[in-house]
Amino acid sequence: MSPADLDATFTALADPTRRAILARLASGEASVMELAAPFQISQPAISKHLKVLERAGLVSRGRDAQRRPVRAEQARVNEATKWLENYRRALEGSFQRLDALLEDLQAADKGPTP
């Protein structure tokens, strides 16, 4: 995943309305009107949010008569999660090294390591 793709994905996730839309889509595809119902904002505002999600590859659109059903796409979520997990692992690594250093310092208090 390119840096720009990561930008778009994390940007899309950084809004509570969009996260709520994704959560709703986890239980199946939905029309724009269905997605808009729980919110107080206008239909065009929802369409804009959907465009952000689509640009990030987090959702895709279908066609069913006048409806343009929205469904969640997995790939990008997986890739964003991969970035985070990778970072987490890197952090744990550095904290392990810090732990090792602290152990060394404590050991040094009682006498030099051979």
Add this chain to the structure above:
Amino acid sequence: MSPADLDATFTALADPTRRAILARLASGEASVMELAAPFQISQPAISKHLKVLERAGLVSRGRDAQRRPVRAEQARVNEATKWLENYRRALEGSFQRLDALLEDLQAADKGPTP
């Protein structure tokens, strides 16, 4: 983690400079000048990025003479990852249901399920 905290965290992650800063911090704390070195943007721009990261709780600041060393903090990464993993699980669940439905339909082709 509150929705606003998730907003701040994903917003902070949605910029390539800030992700690069975090990646650098995974190998240990660093001063502002050290963090700025690899980039072409000005020092105040880096300070602004650090403020975004700090507001999100992804880094914290120390004091070492004139330096204000920056270090990565784990908690918020973990919580953001949790949200993503949870969403991933929810998606997998719905796709499993879809798989089950497709299996049912195929089974129905050959005869009704008892």
Add this chain to the structure above:
DNA sequence: TTTATATATAACCATTAAGTTATAAAACTT
């Protein structure tokens, strides 16, 4: 054929974001 429904687009406004340069403040160095 007219009307209703679902969605998208345009034009606009207010706020926030990312960058800049210039300057201030704090602590070290000489």
Add this chain to the structure above:
DNA sequence: AAGTTTTATAACTTAATGGTTATATATAAA
């Protein structure tokens, strides 16, 4: 005491976000 280094802040510009209302487009329904 004077100068240097490190960081933060202020003021500004430009562009992007998130929302609005009004309108256009596509399809279904009467």
